[in-house]
Amino acid sequence: MYRILLAGDGGQGIQLIADIICHSAFHEGHEISQIPNYGLEQRGGVSLAFVQISSESIVYPKFSKPDILLIMSPQARVRAASYLGHDQTEILDIENFKDILEKNNISARSQNIFFLGMIAKKLAEKDLINLNLVKKLLTDKLSSKLGWEQNEKAWDVGVNI
Amino acid sequence: MRRSDDKQFITGAEVVVRAAKDAGAEIMYGYPITPATEVFTGWIRAKEKYLQTEDEIAAGFAVCGAIIAGQKAFTATAGPGHVLMQDALSMSEGMRLPFVAIVAQRGGPSSGTVIYSQQEVTLACLGGNGEGLRFVYSPSSLEELYILTRQAFNDAWQYRFPSILLTDGYLLKTRGVVDWKKIPVIKNIAAKSVVASGANAHLQNIYTLEEELYQKIGDFTNDFKNASAEIMASEEVETQDADILVVAHGIVGASAVKAVKNLRAQKIKAGLFRPITLQPFDNHNFDRLAQKARCILVVESSLGQLARIARFEMAPEIATPMKYLQSPAQGIEPEQIEQAVKDLI
């Protein structure tokens, strides 16, 4: 059972990367559970995605002890506070990646793809997903949209961290 | 997304849409309200017949009209919309209309949250100005969501009582893997019109004298009791020698299954009684298990709406103490249930 909690502001693309991770894992034959969590506002609120990947069927969509916790904004940091403090949790806080993001000129709109690359790489190392498939799904989803070069670059940087 | 071996990665809302379609539903009347909206937009995207009405009351009464005319119709709503839907559900109860409503519980009262709760149990079971002659189903997984939606349609049309598929914002928004091969084939009960051409039917929902209504209620209640015997359902997990009997429904029931299995792995004798139909409640099996247990723990995301049913349904001679883990409008994870059971020991 592998648990990933993604947290950011609405509009940062949290749900998009959750979708891609989940569809990739589904393709590998795993049991998956994915659930978003957000409030009223259409924009600007906190957006969470709970992802579980397992070999057995998953009974409950939410959890409090993630294996990976992604925090992409100050609001998300506050919201995710109750999910911190577990030894097993690997925290990816955007604060700690400010330098890398800047150095590689990764735009705000592509930050989520950078983290998708990082997380996908970790999952691939655990044999949970296939990196090429993730890249393909990403390409299918975003290559015809604005800012693809930025996104593709962000993916490459993330995967190669 | 579907893999070649019939497994699909889909949301609860999409499962409901498929179930309604497979059940032979011909039309959906709806009004947008979170977290039920996706059932409506999913039905529309599947190119099925629908109408968005001016409010939930219009949607509910349009469903009634469709049913009277013999068309399998349904609606989906939540929270404040569920409150409004009780008007049409009440008429359906009084006129024996096979009304099917998908209700996605959200935080209450009032606008509460748009997210989740188990706080609409009482409303679903007893919401009209009558005696609660309606079937209420509480699915705990995506598979059960499909099966119980199919059943809601069949039971409604077979026994002619309104049926509420009572789910919640979590289950409808969860995307999970459904193995369609594992789901049994279900035959549909056919719809038929009460006012078919030449039928000369006359349908009341108001009576002149007390005695008439009293008689009617008696007849309806008999029918409901007979139907109940066929319909009531529950699941038991690890109850063989359970000291602590956990009682939970819906997605909290799923959480409790995990909790009970974890507890057993720690040699703690916990078992789970999970009502699948909240109404009629499977009191036969519940009584049997309640009698044997040392203590009952009712777990729910409300302040006692399930507990009220359990208390009411439990045979009066059973003295097993009842305790409660109540987290209104919040999810309850397996670890919380495990801890609550441990605290009881």
Next chain:
Amino acid sequence: MPENLAKFCPGCGYPIALTVMHRVLKERDVVNDAVLGLDIGCALLAWNFLPINTFQTHHGRVTPVMMGAKNARPESVAIGYTGDGGAYAIGWQYLCHAVRRDDPIMIVVINNTLYGMTGGQTAPTSLQGQVTSTDLTGVTEKEFFGPEFLRPLASPDAFIARTAVNNPAQMMDFYNKALDAQKAGHFSLIEILSFCPTNWGTVGAGTLTHLNDIAKVFKTGEIKK
């Protein structure tokens, strides 16, 4: 006065409509007498936005709530904010009867031609042909002209009008006239065409263009008897 982070989407018209109204209330020195009721939808996000008494209500029900509030405290300035769905779908009958009774309340209808908070479903004011998530091939029904339909039911002294968030001068004028009508004991309604880039899928100047397109169908100005 503590600052609250507004939860409206970037580019939303609500903050404009609300702050212009607040300015008018201040100029008329009635800020403390104002009570603002909010229907369900994006209006809810205004619950802690202005430094005036504000309360959320239920969908379509803000009109009878403000009627009750005004009846209880006639010296208050009763204002109800609602979307086009709350006003012309679920709450339509209440508007008709408030108008017939000439309830001395002010109803502001923020018209973005969609159900915004639930993600863009068809509303009564959706334009014919508009594609929404509940009309995938385009809305077939004719547009709903709320102010125009209410006018024949209303007292000649009731103030009924339509304006747009990109016309602050007209908005201010209409708020003043609406509050004058309330002061004289009559009903008032202002429909305000408003930006909704999130659900319109527009960016920057495209949002303004879209609003101007809507304004070709829903004409601004006072609706006179």
